[in-house]
Amino acid sequence: MIASDAMPGQADGLSRAMQSVDLNLLVALDALLTERSVTGAARRLGLSPSATSRTLARLRLATGDPLLVQAGRALAATPYAEELSSRVHALAHDAQAVLRPAPGRLDLAALRRTFTIRAGEGFVELLAAPLVAVITAAAPYVRLRFAPKPDKDAKPLREGLIDLEIGVLGTAAPEVRTRLLFRDRRVGVARIGHPLLAAGGVTPERYAACSHVVASREGEFLEPVDDALAEMGLKRAVVLVVPGHPDAMRVARRSDLVAVVPRSCLGNALAADHAASLGLESFELPVRTPEFAISAIWHPRLDVDPAHRWLRDTIMAVGRDAYPQRHAIA
Known part of the structure; x- marks a missing residue:
């Protein structure tokens, strides 16, 4: 198919060029020069002798050379055909390799x-x-x-x-x-011993009353948790924005700031143990935020x-x- 943004003249030229190139002729020429026989080449190609004879006529027209001429009961290659013989075999092999499905085996x-x-x-x-x-x-x-x-x-x-x-x-x-x-999903993290984690549980009101650190590559102060708090008429105080979640976790470990991080940042299923090794305690957010x-x-x-x-x-x-x-x- 010709690209839609091609100029009319370019499209016509490309179309003519594609019509003049037929890789089947390359494969047929290889078979004819190998067999030096129309019948033998026909067997190799899976064609009838008459079809192969017509292909030889097309090859003669394309190359401007007889290629194979009668010599008694056999066919003899012309000097030009002899010159082409080794090159054509390599080209035909390469063309078939290129158009063959990619190898699936991986070493x-x-x-x-x-x-x-x-x-x-x-x-x-x-x-x-x-x-x-x-x-x-x-x-x-x-x-x-x-x-x-x-x-x-x-x-x-x-x-x-x-x-x-x-x-x-x-x-x-x-x-x-x-x-x-x-x-x-998102979870909250705070340093071990943080007042938010004391008896009484993490309520939306107590959570919003804390100071927070947010991880954002874009430098944004708001997260999905802020939308959920706003629906309850609450707003938290974000006092610090850092580029990534590991940064937010490091800040939370050394301060009273509270962070929101993906649960995957805390490791595998034993997230509580991993959080403790980082000097942090994780907790479920007191509002619903979407999974991702x-x-x-x-x-x-x-x-x-x-x-x-x-x-x-x-x-x-x-x-x-x-x-x-x-x-x-x-």
């Missing part, structure tokens, strides 16, 4: 490739180490490069600057592929690439082990 032990993954700090902190351990054990020559995630622009995926993105789908690019890694999906996101040009498919499957497996109670395979 991980010999795979040499660097994958660039764009992910948030929380994913890198919690899953980069187990992921690289699994990958290195199976494919010792594979390397991972984690790239910063300043936004959710699909341009790096389209241009091949990154191979895979991990996070919440936030791009309007319709062509990207996604696979659900797990579903996450963490997905693997990639460009369709890598969809059937065996190595990329293996990388996606490996990340899914590592995520399943890390979050056994919250994992969902798409």
